[in-house]
Amino acid sequence: MAEAITVNGAVGAEDKIMTLETGVLANLANGAVVVKIGNTTVLVTATSNKNVRPGTDFFPLTVDFEERSYAAGKIPGSFFRREGRASETAILACRLTDRPLRPLFPEGFRNDVHIVATVLGADQENPYDVPAINAASAALCISDIPFQGPLGCVRIAYDQDGEWIPHPTYEEGEQATFEMVVAGRLLEDGDVAVMMVEAGGTENSWKYFEAGAPKVDEKVLAEGLDFSKG
Structure with missing residues (x-):
C-alpha cells in the first residue's frame, strides 16, 4: 500500500488552506491525489495505457469531471436516482484542465492518458476547478506517466x-x-x-x-x- 502523504499551505487569505493528499484513495491508479480547499474536496486520478493503440497519430489525453449530487448533500431528482449528464460547468472545467497540461507531455507521446476529477464534497463557497488542476498536476508528477511538470x-x-x-x-x-x-x-x-x-x-x-x-x-x-x- 502506498504511503499516505499530506502537504498543505495557505492560499490567499491566511485562513484559507489548500491541502493535497495521496496514498489514501485510488491506489491502483498511476497517480491519485485528493485536494481540499475549505470543505470542497476533489479526488483526481491519472491513468495511462502501457502500450500505444495501433494507428494513433495524436496524443489521446482525456479529462473528465464527475460531479456528484452527494457532494452537496443531495440525492439525484430523477426517477431512478441516477446522476445526469455532465453540466456545462463540468465540461468547461475539463477544457480548462486539458489546456495547460497537454503541452507538458513529451513530444511524440501517444499512450492514452485519462484524468478523472471526482467532486467528493462541494461547500458551495469554493470553486473546485482550479484546485483540481493543481491536483491533476500532482497526480501526474507522482505517477510513472512521463510529464514535464509540476x-x-x-x-x-x-x-x-x-x-x-x-x-x-x-x-x-x-x-x-x-x-x-x-x-x-x-x-x-x-x-x-x-x-x-x-x-x-x-x-x-x-x-x-x-x-x-x-x-x-x-x-x-x-x-x-x-x-x-x-
Whole structure:
C-alpha cells in the first residue's frame, strides 16, 4: 500500500488552506491525489495505457469531471436516482484542465492518458476547478506517466476596490469586476512560464463600473499576471 502523504499551505487569505493528499484513495491508479480547499474536496486520478493503440497519430489525453449530487448533500431528482449528464460547468472545467497540461507531455507521446476529477464534497463557497488542476498536476508528477511538470494554477479576481484576490470564493467572484485563471510552470531561473490564461469580465462588471469601480486595462492585466506568479 502506498504511503499516505499530506502537504498543505495557505492560499490567499491566511485562513484559507489548500491541502493535497495521496496514498489514501485510488491506489491502483498511476497517480491519485485528493485536494481540499475549505470543505470542497476533489479526488483526481491519472491513468495511462502501457502500450500505444495501433494507428494513433495524436496524443489521446482525456479529462473528465464527475460531479456528484452527494457532494452537496443531495440525492439525484430523477426517477431512478441516477446522476445526469455532465453540466456545462463540468465540461468547461475539463477544457480548462486539458489546456495547460497537454503541452507538458513529451513530444511524440501517444499512450492514452485519462484524468478523472471526482467532486467528493462541494461547500458551495469554493470553486473546485482550479484546485483540481493543481491536483491533476500532482497526480501526474507522482505517477510513472512521463510529464514535464509540476504545474501550478490560480484564479484571481479584481474587486471593486482595485485589488486582486487569489482563489476567490463564489461570492467574491460575483462581487468582482474581472476574473483571471493563470496556469504556469516554475523555471530553473525562478521565473514562471505562463502556460494558460483564461480571463473575462463578470456578469455584474458594467454595473460596478457605472458605480465607480476602477476599469480594467492592459496595465491592470499585466499587474494581475505578475500577482498570479507570486
